[in-house]
Amino acid sequence: MEPSDHTEGGGLVLLIDNTFETRRASRHLLEQRGFEVIQASNGMAGLELVQRLPQSFRFVLVDLELPGLPSAAVLETLRLFRPELPVLCMGEAHAAAAAGCLTKPLREEELVAHLSAAVGSSSRWLHPAGPRSEDAVARARARFAVIGDLVEAALELARGMPEDS
Template identity: 35%
Template sequence: MMPPLRILLAEDEAVTRLAARALLERAGHRVVTAEDGPAAVSAAAAAFDAFDLILMDLELPGLPGDEAVRAIRLQPNGRAPRILMLTASATADGQMRCVGCGADGVLTKPLRLESLAAALGSGPQAAPSPAEPPSAGPAFEEAAIATMREMLPAARVAELIDKTAAALRQHGDALEEALRTGNRRTAATMAHRIAGVSGQYGCLALRRTARALEAGLEDGACADLPQRIGASSAALAPALEFLERCAAAARG
């Protein structure tokens, strides 16, 4: 078991940030949050010695997470806290950005306490192999919601799940519009956001298809991009139904 830590959590996606903070706090850690890159750098500068660990999302507004890490590493005031990158990216570029910015390691979303403990117990991590996202596996992870129900009041769990479903609908609409207009950059960003949110709340099939779509959109020569688009679209409705069932069960 990890000793209590003072953690700065930089994550712009509200439902992911709320779930990760709840998980960390119920495990005994003290958590300060930042919603964008400049806020993360400012928080680290204002209380540099106050943090044992910084968890930094790669894709932050205002200043990307890798650039925020570089800015924090340049700060002269006090010891440098340990920094772990958080990412849902399945692309080689995303992985290399994580390990090339001066961070001490990389955690793949969703955040899990056992993964965090393992990362803190190891030395600096090398770049993971940018393999293709797996195409098969369970559609849902009931344990992800079960863990939340064990650690949080039922009403809070239902609220978080409802917000997650709303965020996924919004991101799905934005993804569809970006694909319709041929805006691959925005579409890749939306796929990345969907992957991050869905994984935290146990929607594994949607996470897999969104990660595959993100990787395909980043690859200009991806031959099966239409199939990846179709798979991601098809996985959204079942994920929303799963979340609705979980929210109803939490309400009793």
């Protein structure tokens, strides 16, 4: 398959999936196309990375079935915080087909087609978007601030704990 300007050599990608094997295989496929990949094993970790590196990611690849924080909440928060950031969803065949998302395991042809559509147009989302308001954006940013504070507090506690002998 011929490379395209939008689907190769493209910068930093955030991959959010709770399954190690899926992350490994997806990372490999993305790296073969010239992308650098940062991985998160759950939605909260992915949102934290977007908060800490807000302008770094070219696009985000999110599993439809995440433990803890549901993928719908992750997608909504990403859309509120970074509305221009392309997001691709992926899932098992039945769920992915119903939602118009990539199927797992990722196939190069399918990934290239979705990337061309999403990354080629910086404001396009491959997931249905609802209405946004300034209040909703403010709430999402406040949630990110709280998440950052909680992570910082946890790190402080961890630094103060004695190491096990």
